[in-house]
Amino acid sequence: MAEAASLTVSVWRGAEQGSFARFEVPARANQTVLDVVTYIQRELDPSLAYRFACRVGMCGSCAMTVNGRARWTCRTHVRKVVDADGALELRPLANLPVIRDLAADLAPFFDKWSRARGTFQPKDAPDGAVPEDFAVVPPASKQRREADAGIECIGCAVCYASCDVVAWNDEYLGPAALNRAWTLVNDVRDGGRAERLDAVAGDAGCHSCHSTQSCTERCPKNLDPSSAIAGLKRALFWDTLLGRR
Numbered sequence: 001m002a003e004a005a006s007l008t009v010s011v012w013r014g015a016e017q018g019s020f021a022r023f024e025v026p027a028r029a030n031q032t033v034l035d036v037v038t039y040i041q042r043e044l045d046p047s048l049a050y051r052f053a054c055r056v057g058m059c060g061s062c063a064m065t066v067n068g069r070a071r072w073t074c075r076t077h078v079r080k081v082v083d084a085d086g087a088l089e090l091r092p093l094a095n096l097p098v099i100r101d102l103a104a105d106l107a108p109f110f111d112k113w114s115r116a117r118g119t120f121q122p123k124d125a126p127d128g129a130v131p132e133d134f135a136v137v138p139p140a141s142k143q144r145r146e147a148d149a150g151i152e153c154i155g156c157a158v159c160y161a162s163c164d165v166v167a168w169n170d171e172y173l174g175p176a177a178l179n180r181a182w183t184l185v186n187d188v189r190d191g192g193r194a195e196r197l198d199a200v201a202g203d204a205g206c207h208s209c210h211s212t213q214s215c216t217e218r219c220p221k222n223l224d225p226s227s228a229i230a231g232l233k234r235a236l237f238w239d240t241l242l243g244r245r
């Protein structure tokens, strides 16, 4: 099938209340969804609000809803997501307040990282001082491998926007914050395990996850928050059984 000469792009305009505006954008080889949005903003409507920084899949700031599904847009080729008529529909990420147009407000997402105690707490330096020596953590140890498996999160919120439990329960910490907590529970240099496990237990935490795996299926970095959450459940189970909580 010959490629269409142009794409019809419906773009959300406004905040929570708004409507779609339509644009015709020239189709190009190897065009990404972010290229399309940038074309619209530079050539057709300079007032369009959206967010990006690195363009190479590192910063996590360009995620949007593309034809109904959360994706990073700088690494998503149009040809892979466009429908048969060459149409694209772009909305801001779901499960977050809308600032304007394609820019969602990520404050609630990062607040939840903080509530899940997603900050490293050095074990040997209780006042936050920098330890004098580097810790040696064997790369092949089980805990190191568990931590490594989740550490490349770029904070794009694709998983958060894809999670039904987040949609149903405003308080739920969500896959990325829980994944972060799991990397720290496995960090042998960290001294905040007990408080962190307290923070991720309960209705807002890991026990509310239904293991549907949308987070894992859609994470553009191929991380597995669903397994991380299962790890937190196991850690809480054993800590409770062994009287450590």
Ligand code: SF4
Residues within 6 Å of the ligand: 162, 163, 164, 165, 166, 174, 175, 208, 209, 210, 211, 212, 213, 214, 215, 216, 225, 226, 229
């Ligand atoms: S596995 Fe859990 S965190 Fe991931 S999308 Fe499903 S309910 Fe949400």
Ligand code: SF4
Residues within 6 Å of the ligand: 152, 153, 154, 155, 156, 157, 158, 159, 160, 175, 176, 179, 218, 219, 220, 221, 222, 223, 225
């Ligand atoms: S876990 Fe994956 S989808 Fe979720 S914020 Fe991190 S990189 Fe993005």
Ligand code: FES
Residues within 6 Å of the ligand: 052, 053, 054, 055, 056, 057, 058, 059, 060, 061, 062, 063, 072, 073, 074, 075
């Ligand atoms: S612009 Fe940085 S990840 Fe897409």
